[in-house]
Amino acid sequence: MRTTALDTWIDTIRDTFVALDVAAEPTHFTGTVHTRQFAHLMAADVTATSQTFRRTPRLTNLHPRELMQIGMVVAGEGQLIQDGRTCTLGPGDFALYESSRPFTWNLHPEWHLRVFTWPRAAVSLTESQSQELTARTVRSTSPVGQLLSPMLSSLLAADGEVSSGGAIGLAGGLADLAITAAQEECCQPEDPDAGVRDLYVNMVRYIGQHLDDPDLSPTNIARAFFVSTRTVHRVFARFDATAAATIREHRLEACRQAMVAPRNTPRSLTDIATQFGFADLSVFSRAFTATYGTSPSRYREQHR
Template sequence: MLETVFQSEDLPPADRFAYWRECLGNTHAPLEMTSEHADDFRVRQRVLRLGAVTVWPATFQPMICRRTPRLIRRSDPGTYHLSLVLRGTAGASWGKREVTYGPSDLHVQDSSRSVTTWAGGDHAIETVGLELPRELLSLPPGLADRMIGRPLPGGEGIGALLAGFLTRLGSDARGYGPADGSRLGTVLVDLVSALFAHTAEAERALVPESRRRTLALSVRAFIDRNLHDPELAPATIAAANHISVSYLHRVFQAEGTTVAGWIRARRLERARRDLADPALRGLPVARIAARWGFSHPAVFTRAFRAAYDVSPSEYRRARREPDPA
């Protein structure tokens, strides 16, 4: 097993981001990269070569990566990339389809597909990346492709086995000898194949009503993660959950509500909670509205009054003052 380590502190600040771009080009695929921290980028990456499989634990500052058609034409290693998020948040978009990932989520990409990824939010992100050639997966045609762009749970079942293996391998590789690399790579290929096959079989096993309930939970979770985005809309939600907009509306109709109504109710509830929070009493009402996706304060005030029969300012004031009774 061959291991290499890159620490940005070993280079002058001006050279760090360019070298990190080169490292990702070698371990994953060539990328266009930008970061607000490019002038003094902080990153630590270890690369473990396990035969044809590569594992690379890394901790790095927020950045945005783009895998463009031009770069694909220039160089395509023909690999699947899996990433286990250990700390922080990440996301990816394929045109209008967008997915967000959090800790313990596994996500899948294909080096032959254009994609934009971002990572880190306001803090550094810690991940374990896995690269494996597509031809190593002994799966029916198209099955692995269905895993691309969807969060796979790393906290249960086969996903937990894979996540635990990657985490353990990434934390300490000193106990393995040179001949162990290809064996460990084979184990990883088998775990990935098992996870993909299990996920596909679980989908087929769901009866229609159970599938609808599962989808409704997934959609609601996506909405909750993206309430802050004023551009959150049915088209975005449907694309992220791999369904049509019309089917999305039917899911909510079966729940006795609408997509827009559900988003508005969740935003208002989050805003109401913040207005009652003593720790946020110095934050203007307009700022609270904006942090939950309301671009216009007047629209927020009208919606809040319609929902709770009181204005946001009156509600906040009542929560601060003791009840005269």
């Protein structure tokens, strides 16, 4: 299925996978989905333009489905968030996630994702074991990744039909291999601060992507990453920063760049400040002056 209509795309994604909130730019949108069934394993090939998929707590309650899934990036970049972890995937990398708990996929720019879906009942993992394995990047260059990544890549392209017995064995074997790959990643010795560092980097990136949201705050960041607000404050404190100050700094810098951009010459300071989350021009002016040592209007005059 191929479509350029965002509404049709959202319905298709929900029908093919699970109920998700989908955020995408409706102009110049295009997306394709192709699926193939191997007994209780569904393999899907998905391509589209930049977008975000969210399985929110509300959707897990309203539309419960018990699935284990693996997302493997073929092209572009993916970011998967679940169970308090965030992992970033490049071409050939994959990660495990579950539909019974909230998760988020951020995919960009033009991306290609292969999704492999099993009924949760067919997978021999307890919920606590699963929560340890989700959102952990299995690199295509890792020992297990070098074996499994090409196998997953070729599954949809295989010619002919697999017998019913063969399909059942294939589905079960791939699930076991995928779990083994995630367990290997989970058990690798690593920098004890790496998880916190990755979370901090991804939170800062999230801030940069949502500067136009007037409600951007530590609470909203916590909600986006499925952690507590207290955790957000702890993560930023580990890097001698605060979430509020980081939001303000990024907003001020975005305003500074926009003020001197030639294309924005006709725009007022109020318009620019509002675009990046400053609802009060006087608050913006005081913060800008304190940071850059001169008022916004004077800075703009000096750099035209």
